Amino acid sequence: MRDIQTELDDLCSTLASYPDCGRVTSAIPELARVDPKKFAIAVADLNGQTWSAGNAEEPFSIQSISKVFLLALSLGRLGDQLWERVGREPSGSAFNSIVQLEHEGGVPRNPFINAGALVVTDIVLGRREPREAIGEILQFVRAVSEDDSIFVDDNVANSEARFSHRNASLAHFLAAHGNLTNSVERVIGTYVHQCAIAMSCRQLARSGLFLAHGGVNPASGSQILSAKRARRINALMMTCGHYDGSGDFAFRVGLPGKSGIGGGILAIVPGKASLCVWSPGLNQQGNSQLGTLALERLAHAAGWNVFGS
Ligand code: GLU
Numbered sequence: 001m002r003d004i005q006t007e008l009d010d011l012c013s014t015l016a017s018y019p020d021c022g023r024v025t026s027a028i029p030e031l032a033r034v035d036p037k038k039f040a041i042a043v044a045d046l047n048g049q050t051w052s053a054g055n056a057e058e059p060f061s062i063q064s065i066s067k068v069f070l071l072a073l074s075l076g077r078l079g080d081q082l083w084e085r086v087g088r089e090p091s092g093s094a095f096n097s098i099v100q101l102e103h104e105g106g107v108p109r110n111p112f113i114n115a116g117a118l119v120v121t122d123i124v125l126g127r128r129e130p131r132e133a134i135g136e137i138l139q140f141v142r143a144v145s146e147d148d149s150i151f152v153d154d155n156v157a158n159s160e161a162r163f164s165h166r167n168a169s170l171a172h173f174l175a176a177h178g179n180l181t182n183s184v185e186r187v188i189g190t191y192v193h194q195c196a197i198a199m200s201c202r203q204l205a206r207s208g209l210f211l212a213h214g215g216v217n218p219a220s221g222s223q224i225l226s227a228k229r230a231r232r233i234n235a236l237m238m239t240c241g242h243y244d245g246s247g248d249f250a251f252r253v254g255l256p257g258k259s260g261i262g263g264g265i266l267a268i269v270p271g272k273a274s275l276c277v278w279s280p281g282l283n284q285q286g287n288s289q290l291g292t293l294a295l296e297r298l299a300h301a302a303g304w305n306v307f308g309s
Pocket of ligand 1: 192
């Protein structure tokens with residue numbers, strides 16, 4: 001391919017004039033106001049180099065991308081016992097489906113749909129105050145990104161909290177099946193705050209490097225989690241990271257990825273790099289429309305695909 005910077009600049013200018021950029025989420029009022037024309041993309045490699053184009057320094061709401069960090073933390077806390085409380089199969093359903101949870105007796109299909117993330121939040125929360133758990137999650141994200149300026153956007157958290165009826169319903173279903181140890185209020189409070197972490201594309205690209213590097217943060221050399229767990233998180237990102245659009249993302253991009261309704265996508269190129277794109281307009285499945293297209297083009301140009309180049 002041409003050099004990475006030229007590729008990113010080109011994607012940025014081509015996609016800026018793209019006719020259909022999807023629809024910004026209306027589920028969280030504070031996010032509904034984000035300009036759909038924002039676009040950023042960043043690449044971080046294992047040698048510490050980063051490339052970016054567009055609004056790559058501008059923090060946006062990472063939303064469900066946080067579920068990757070939450071999963072890493074909860075595996076550290078509970079180990080493989082986690083899999084007694086949450087499955088690891090693609091859901092094929094919307095990210096906030098209630099029907100599936102009821103049908104499957106209160107054990108969510110995977111940690112990346114909302115029901116699964118609520119269980120994982122409950123695990124990370126443990127017996128602590130929500131404030132302490134949110135602090136630990138933020139610390140983790142800062143450590144893997146090597147950036148202490150990362151923060152939780154309380155306006156977004158409060159905005160989501162006011163409209164959490166659906167997630168609260170999921171949490172009540174989980175509680176009814178004995179799959180929550182904390183109260184619904186505490187779990188939802190912790191959940192909306194960790195979803196409201198704000199990060200830029202550059203920060204997010206750097207934050208994924210430990211997953212591209214066998215669980216080791218290449219910048220600090222510290223082992224964040226075992227190589228086996230890093231592989232497994234990548235596998236779950238590939239099969240479940242885009243909800244009922246996961247098959248399409250694997251088909252088009254061929255990399256483990258996790259989307260958020262803020263319009264961000266984190267994608268991992270194992271052994272090579274970590275990528276992040278942000279474009280707030282979403283497709284039918286709630287994944288960034290132009291973000292997916294940008295990653296499809298970049299991965300194709302660079303020959304980055306876990307199924308072969
Ligand atoms: N906070 C959002 C929710 O729970 C996250 C959804 C997403 O990013 O896909 O609905």
